[in-house]
Amino acid sequence: MNLRRVTLIALPYLWLLGFFLVPFLIVLKIALSDTAVAIPPYTPTLDLSGGWAAIRDFFGQLDFENFTWLTEDELYWKSYLSSVRIAAISTFITLLVGYPIAYAMAQSPDEWRPTLMMLVILPFWTSFLIRVYAWIGILSNEGFLNQFLLWTGLIDTPLTIMNTTTAVYVGIVYTYLPFMILPIYAALEKLDGSLIEAAEDLGCSRLSAFWLVTLPLSRPGVIAGCFLVFIPALGEFVIPSLLGGSQTLMIGKVLWEEFFSNRDWPVASAVAVVLLLLLIIPIVLFQKNQQRQQEAEQ
């Protein structure tokens, strides 16, 4: 091992250890600590000058009290459940909206495709915050949607959409739509057109050819897209806090408020640990799916 190789490995390694792993261990530690009226507002703090006895004492004081608290207070498990539900429902809606777009893109003339791709990617580069903000003016009581619906005469009184879960669904579908479209498009683009022709020659109607051939072959793209929407939606903060109002419970928002408003660091840390445990299942499933894909391609 020469010095250059060691530096090359050590620099990014130490950076990630210091700014990713260690901070996470601190979260874990504070989640096991008790709240205190002090600076910093938790106890115990590790004091290495006390020697071995102090270290043993430090570990003795850690407990799972905050986690017990999370199971006892309704707010927390309600917001975990509600996050899972909101993320799942909006993933499903995103799939329903995104699939036809990806399908139409894959069937469009060759020379259109780079432009269509760019049009899907462009919003992804635009500020997330601004894209969510744009919907406030549309969904509010005197917003554009209500103005339009009142003008067409479909409704007599404005609909209340802003500050409801519906607004959160709209926000998630809108901001994460490119993540759904791109993997489905990638799967559909590779599809061999002669398979569908064969199905139609053999007597399938166009609809049943889609159902029996296209849809099953695009499944990897659909699965990847669903994970790419579901995983970030689960811990979402900006969308529920701007569009969801006070009645929408999502765990990212609860963590934020626990930390910034209640200044309860140990509980905020415990919420973070549980959120991460919740995310591990879909992440592992996603990894497995991607690996299978790669193996299938090789």
Place this chain on the structure above:
Amino acid sequence: MNRRLTWFNATSLTLGFAFLYLPMLILIIFSFNESKLVTVWAGFSPKWYGELLRNEQFLDAAWVTLKVAALSSTLATVLGTMAAYVLVRAGRFPGRTLFSGMIYAPLVMPEVITGLSLLLLFIAIGLDRGVFTIVLAHTTFAMCYVSVVVSSRLMTFDRSLEEAALDLGCTPFEAFRLVTLPIITPAVISGWLLAFTLSLDDLVIASFASGPSSTTLPIKIFSAVRLGVSPEINALSTIMIGIVAVGVITASLVSKRAIQRQRREEVEGVRA
């Protein structure tokens, strides 16, 4: 696939792109609205852009944001490229699994957790929060994105080119500088751009990592937006959307030309 633009496909493309672009279009149109009322059109006026330029707070925040983005994206590009090189080329070394885990984990980690954990670290080591801590935070998550972009390029290119350079007497560093780097440069640039926009755009992590003296533009926008829609924010959004649109379109044209040139060179190389 058989290419036919049926009415069904045409409808879903039209509706889909209308859904993606109409909200932003409305925002842009109403940034030129005379009235303070954001949902009632009262004539064309660029006055909110003037207001914006006189708003010291927004200008300060914009300056902080640009500084943070420039610093953190550059640092992230250096570290991320190193990390990608280590992942793809360094072979086995102790702790490799942990290393690749730490590269991929931040990509799926909810921002609230990343932000919280970094804030707790800064407090634990007694670091005053400000521009510096935001740069550290952004560098950490952006370097992972950079390394994913760069490593996918490193994986696909022909390794025998590097080996040839080594055989012809290059030191490993020279081989990297003269052969590897020019080939991966487009990926490094797009990694830098990605890191830059991620930093410009980030609200959650910056909120945790910033101190009272350092406010970035997204933090400013977020606190203004909580009070409702304002024409000034519309004007600001329009400027940001404009910059991104111009940037992305230019970048894609440039990279398209670069790819075409590379292909041509490869073809000529084969002939020669």
